Amino acid sequence: MITGNKPVVLLGFMGSGKSTLGKQVASHLRWSFTDLDQYIETEQKRSISEIFSNEGESAFRQIESAALQKVLEKSFHVIAIGGGAPCFLENMEIIKKKSRSVYLKVSESQLATRLAYSNTPRPLLKGKSEPEVQKVIHELLLTREPFYNQADIIIESDSITADLIVSRL
Numbered sequence: 001m002i003t004g005n006k007p008v009v010l011l012g013f014m015g016s017g018k019s020t021l022g023k024q025v026a027s028h029l030r031w032s033f034t035d036l037d038q039y040i041e042t043e044q045k046r047s048i049s050e051i052f053s054n055e056g057e058s059a060f061r062q063i064e065s066a067a068l069q070k071v072l073e074k075s076f077h078v079i080a081i082g083g084g085a086p087c088f089l090e091n092m093e094i095i096k097k098k099s100r101s102v103y104l105k106v107s108e109s110q111l112a113t114r115l116a117y118s119n120t121p122r123p124l125l126k127g128k129s130e131p132e133v134q135k136v137i138h139e140l141l142l143t144r145e146p147f148y149n150q151a152d153i154i155i156e157s158d159s160i161t162a163d164l165i166v167s168r169l
């Protein structure tokens with residue numbers, strides 16, 4: 001069982017199951033849960049898609065980083081963060097310092113299947129066909145995995161469960 005009260009951060013690509021599993025891990029630990037994207041939407045009173053389309057990605061990344069730093073101050077907390085969050089600004093350094101981080105490593109083919117069936121609006125995939133989404137996944141993973149791989153714990157499976165995460169904490 002986990003020792004200490006540092007928050008647990010679940011990170012990984014869009015569609016890797018961070019929010020669903022994060023909620024389940026939090027309930028196993030009897031800790032609180034925050035989904036960073038939802039936190040941002042509540043704080044900003046607008047959707048992530050609106051922030052992207054009105055202000056652009058780099059403004060979103062500034063907002064995301066500030067929100068991440070606030071949420072990381074909470075103890076006894078599980079936090080699911082957006083797929084890009086570890087890869088911008090100093091975020092991964094801060095995550096490593098302030099949390100116990102877990103990379104949910106799901107295969108490209110599984111991510112493509114899950115994202116094809118997802119109802120969550122994702123600005124980076126908007127209007128893309130399935131083959132285009134596969135290309136985006138492949139290309140983004142090349143630049144993002146060096147960040148994801150710095151997580152304290154890497155769980156590599158297409159069927160990650162909350163029990164598996166809790167057993168590795």
Ligand code: S3P
Pocket residue numbers: 012013014015018037048081082083084085120121122123124
């Ligand atoms: C993003 C992932 C999204 C959200 C935003 C950007 C990304 O979160 O933060 O659309 O850059 O990968 P999820 O990983 O929860 O889909």
